[in-house]
Amino acid sequence: MSQNLERELSALFEDHADQLKGQWITEMRESGLLEQMSDVETEARYTALYNTVVSTFRTGEFEDVEKYAKIITEEAVMHDMSVERIIGGILKLRDIYERFIFSKYRDDEEKLYQLLDSYEPIANNILTIVTMAFVEERERVIHEQQRAMMSLSTPVLQIREEILVLPLIGTVDSERAEQILEELLDRIVEVEASVVIIDLTGVPIIDSLVANHMIKTVHAAKMLGADTIITGISPANAQTLAGLGIDISMLITKNNLRAGLWHADKMLGFKVRIEDR
Amino acid sequence: MSEDEEMTKVNIASSADIIAARGKGRELAMKMGFNVVDQTKITTAISELTRNIVTYAGKGEVTIEKAQSETGDKNGIVVVCVDEGPGIKDIGLVLKGGVSTSGSLGLGLSGAKQLMDEFEIKSKPGEGTIITIKKWLRRR
């Protein structure tokens, strides 16, 4: 009995696929939830999603939805897509189907409620599956990033010739900081770096011991012929440095990593020009 | 030769002895597993203190050996420099750094203190000077 209703629903959605899908895309576009994609891509993507949903109603199996949810959420998380976009799309489709069932069976109340009764649990289940997939994927990515960050034996990055970047992370203790900074000096020699950027954006409050190691490293780097730019110093950290008797005006500081990189390029360019004379 | 192979004593009377003492310090530090930076700091501190013996006391001796902290949780190296030279009048002043009676930089004592984890000095004018410095192995 219920099996029949579901099959009826799927047939209904299938028969009116063009109309309902078109409405879905239009509403997504109007509420600004549509990704930046070409029309063909949009059509293909929404058709695939639409067909998956329809087949779920037909078979009563959620495996396909789960698979599909995994794929789209992976993509969504990778592209930093918002929750509203992902969940919003499924919510919209649920409403469209519901309104459609209403309009179609407005005059046959008994049938209408039978259909809605079998429709709602399936629709909700789909929504739950997609939401969970999204949350789990995001958690997975965050964990992965954290693990990657911690397991990096040397977080010194060579971003281009002669420029090294060391992003210090807030949780480093003074011993680890000392070790990292010593590695930085080795790397300067190894890659013949001329400019080093130490980025403190990830250090909301700098430990005074860490700050001390950092300043010593700036001077040591200079002995190796490398200038250091410090980026992302918070006001609190500026105070800590000043408290250590460090004259911050002696240091090259920039607001953020981007400005630091820009300055590094300028310094390297400047040197080149002098040599040319 | 001492029975304890990890203990080295070097008599200090000339600049060649300074180089010898440095070599012994480096050797033990390396054997104990100090990293290159710490080996260099230890060797440099030995160089500063033994040079002071040559410059200000004329002669003396240095012993270099393994050390353990009182609580037993840290291993490291201890260096003791002993001379019977003129001694230091104002220890507080020379430890601040930048003060020299020989017209040099005045960074030997203050520097050695910075480079090591522990620094202890006993000195009496007319009797001599004993300086003990220690550095602990890093935990990782």
Place this chain on the structure above:
Amino acid sequence: MDIPILKIEDFLVVTIQSELSDDEISKLQEDILLRIKDVGATGLIIDITALDIVDSFMGRTLSNVAATAELLGAKTVVVGIRPAVAVTLVELGIRVKWNVNTALNLERGRKLLKQLIGAEQRGGVS
């Protein structure tokens, strides 16, 4: 031990190959200054790559040579300081009294010398 002092273009290059005793250091200091006068060098590079330790005495020697060379008309760049040596020199507190130009290696040292000499010439004109 005789330490070779090479002449490359207008520059003298001194490569210290092993730890030096105080006497050797004093002799080297003299030799360098004589050679600068002899050949009218405008630049001096001291390569200390081989040194695994530079104490305050050696540090002072280097800065004395640089200061004297300057009086004789030559700029000095010290190259090849090892990372561990650099950290140690900073911790010794040598920086405050040490105005020695440094560069990573010979090639960078030559570039820096050219910059320093060029900057001085431009400064002299204006």
